[in-house]
Amino acid sequence: MHFLKLISTFFKVNVQMSLAYRADTVVNILLNLMWLGWELLGLNIIFSNTTSLGGWGIGELIALLGVFRLINTLMIALIWPNTQRFNESIRDGSLDYTLLQPAPSMFLVTFSRITVWRIWDLVLAVILIVVGINTAGDVATLPSILTFLLLTISGAVVIYSLWIVLIALTFWFTKFDNNVTILQALLDAGRYPVTVYPVWLRIIVTYIIPIAIATTIPLQALRGELPVERILLFVAVSIVSAWIASLVWKAGVKRYSGASS
């Protein structure tokens, strides 16, 4: 309850801040639609030349685009603005005040900035997923849709945890402030099933910067390709990674000594 209250407060504050930039918001939504058009055109071009990509049909790839956009929204609406603020607060010492507040600092640092208009993007992503699943037709069953949802959430948790570890490294290496760039750079690999990539790239985006866990893996669950033990494994991975992230964060905060005073 406590956290929900905090999130809704953060949300209100951010809505007020973004109302100051109305024209910007309209332009951004239009640009966002343009990119959606481009992505769909891209899929159309691919599927006018073939009937399947890595064994997947167009329906699955539309759903994958939806999942990719969910993770992308997580990046743009939450990860980038909060990283920027966090890096500033380490440099000028204002992190002190965050640490003094009576709520977990990891929570405050990672949720206080939200690019509100991106909520719209979540709606688009859900539409894409629903349309994709429908187009894929007989592939999806109720249990596979449920495991798909479960693994999408656990994939997002893995990305979130990796992000926390990346920004927490700033406590040790102050100069490490383009930490999130590496996540963003590899994110594009989530647009297509990783099974089409060369082995080395597949290893990078599955195990090192696990974009695939949040994109390809949920889609494989939707197609009913994952045995139960692997589903449990991915859920366990997400729980463990969140736990590790919180440990790293706590150790980092202990190392922190204010910059200004």
Add this chain to the structure above:
Amino acid sequence: MLNIFKRLWQVNWAEQWQYRANLIMYLLYWLVSPIIYLAVWTSIANSKGSVNGFTAGDFVNYYLVLLVADQLTSNIVIHNFAYKIQDGALSSELIRPIHPMLTNTLVNNLAFKALILIGFTPVWLILTLIFKPDFSGVTWQGVLLAIPAMLLGFIVGFLLSAAITSVAFWTTRVYSIHEFYYALILLFSGQFVPLTLMPKLVQDIAQFLPFQLFMYYPVQLILGKLTTPQIIQGFVVGFVWLGLSILFFNFVWSRGVKKYSAVGA
């Protein structure tokens, strides 16, 4: 004049050299999407034998040469000029007796390119070892033709980016317009897929736009895939766009500078 450029080079090279640590991140950004497209299209070509005449090997050749062309023809004007208009730093450059865009910013772009090439060359060589392209179709005539084509592509791209960045004289924020421009490049330059695999409509429009000069046209020149009429048409369209982009840049710049009133100090 030569002395001015020499001094500007020293200053800008020193400035770019400070950022060499960001080089890896930049290279990563620039590598990922062509490699993804390459993987997608080779996988399709492998499953069907060929796509519209393109075999997996053809795609490998195309994207590996495209990486070079992209590197040589692209520019970073928006990143090192827009903020000067926004925060007023341009004032000190405007009082100098030389054109800020066509001297300092141009040299800054060239210094950036030189630095990138140092990092790029070994990475590209490693990629050729991984993907094993077949460059037996490359002729010296093609390469000799591609050099002026890429130079043309760089100049046209630079002037167009400069003109678009100059819109900041009116709107202060110019990144949205630039994003739209970037989408046009993606659609019409052949970056996503060789233009011949695009829908007919896109191809018909693309051959009269400047964007194919950035990638598709020089790549196909190097790989020796164009007929003589196509080569001539490409250069004619390129020179027409050179003229248009000079006019366009002058138009926006001369009005923009008059409009400019420094923000801040």
